[in-house]
Amino acid sequence: MAKNLLLVEHEPLSQARIREVINKYCPDWEVNGPVTSAEELQNSLLNPSIFDLIVCSIRFSDRLCFGAFEDLQIKIPIIFIADSDEHAFRAFDFPCVDYLLKPFSDERLVRAFEKYESFSSSANSKRSRVDSSGKSFENRPFKGYKKRFLTKSGSRLSFVPVENVAYFIAEEGITFLVESGSSQKFIVYHSLNELQSELLDPDKFYRINRSMIINLDNLIEMKPYHNGRLILSLNAKTEEIIVVARERVNEFKSWINQ
Structure with missing residues (x-):
């Protein structure tokens, strides 16, 4: 299924690499960006509902990406890319699908996309549950629980x-x-x-x-x-x-x- 992805990355080589993987393995996805600064990121997310997924480098030249996500209370799934695991805990305060360390292989990025699609599919499927009072909840969206x-x-x-x-x-x-x-x-x-x-x-x-x-x-x-x-x-x-x-x-x- 086609996805609308926002690419947040200030390094040209990394931008090109991510686009190449998407074009090869997810050719029907539309890539928006690249966004190269925290200010651009905030502007791009003024209408967040248009994006299905964000692939985001944690560090810009001016600051980290987290401030923009906090200010806008973003709920879009995010694949974070970082140079170290220094910010891994903070990344999981957001809707983090995966946390990739540079340099990563094409296969590792593809697995992150597959993980996102798995979570997305789970969230869109339906199931009926019964709470402790016996009340049935039909058509409640099934959550992608932590693995x-x-x-x-x-x-x-x-x-x-x-x-x-x-x-x-x-x-x-x-x-x-x-x-x-x-x-x-x-x-x-x-x-x-x-x-x-x-x-x-x-x-x-x-x-x-x-x-x-x-x-x-x-x-x-x-x-x-x-x-x-x-x-x-x-x-x-x-x-x-x-x-x-x-x-x-x-x-x-x-x-x-x-």
Whole structure:
């Protein structure tokens, strides 16, 4: 399907390379630009609805691209291109489809386009869901849920596939991802509310209390706990007692029996 793409890149060689890949692998896409400064970017996005995708170099000669996206609250999918992973965490504060490091191969850029088309296809498909009150939602757009999370441990950045997540936990305003098996703990820059409402598949993940979301695939067993609660064992070592809040026990039991 034809797409309307905005190319944001100030380096002529990189501009030509991206256009060449698009012409070869996505010949029906229309490329607008190139945009070469933050001011041009803001002007180009005064009518953002005309663009389906933005391919954007993070650094201009005058400043970073993020300010323009923040000012205009852009929701268009973005493929970021950068010289280092310095700005990777901030990039994922926006609708980031992928984060490419220069120099990248043609195949790597094509994979980023394929990822965008996969997310776009998922967002446009429909499915019916039922909420906890039993109300059916027909024709609700299906979300492209996260497949991996960019995480930080010390100074190291890494990606953790969503299927390797045992649970998320919020502690003193910071959200951590705990990996199944290894029980390694990583910082993720998403709140539990954002994870629950936008990023995680509700068929796989459940918020058992105010501070924790668990992955059903990593649930080993559950036992009765005092005051009508449940205590859970997951495929990860933890110092925390993993407890389902009393007011969520009935819903949780229904959820795991779906």
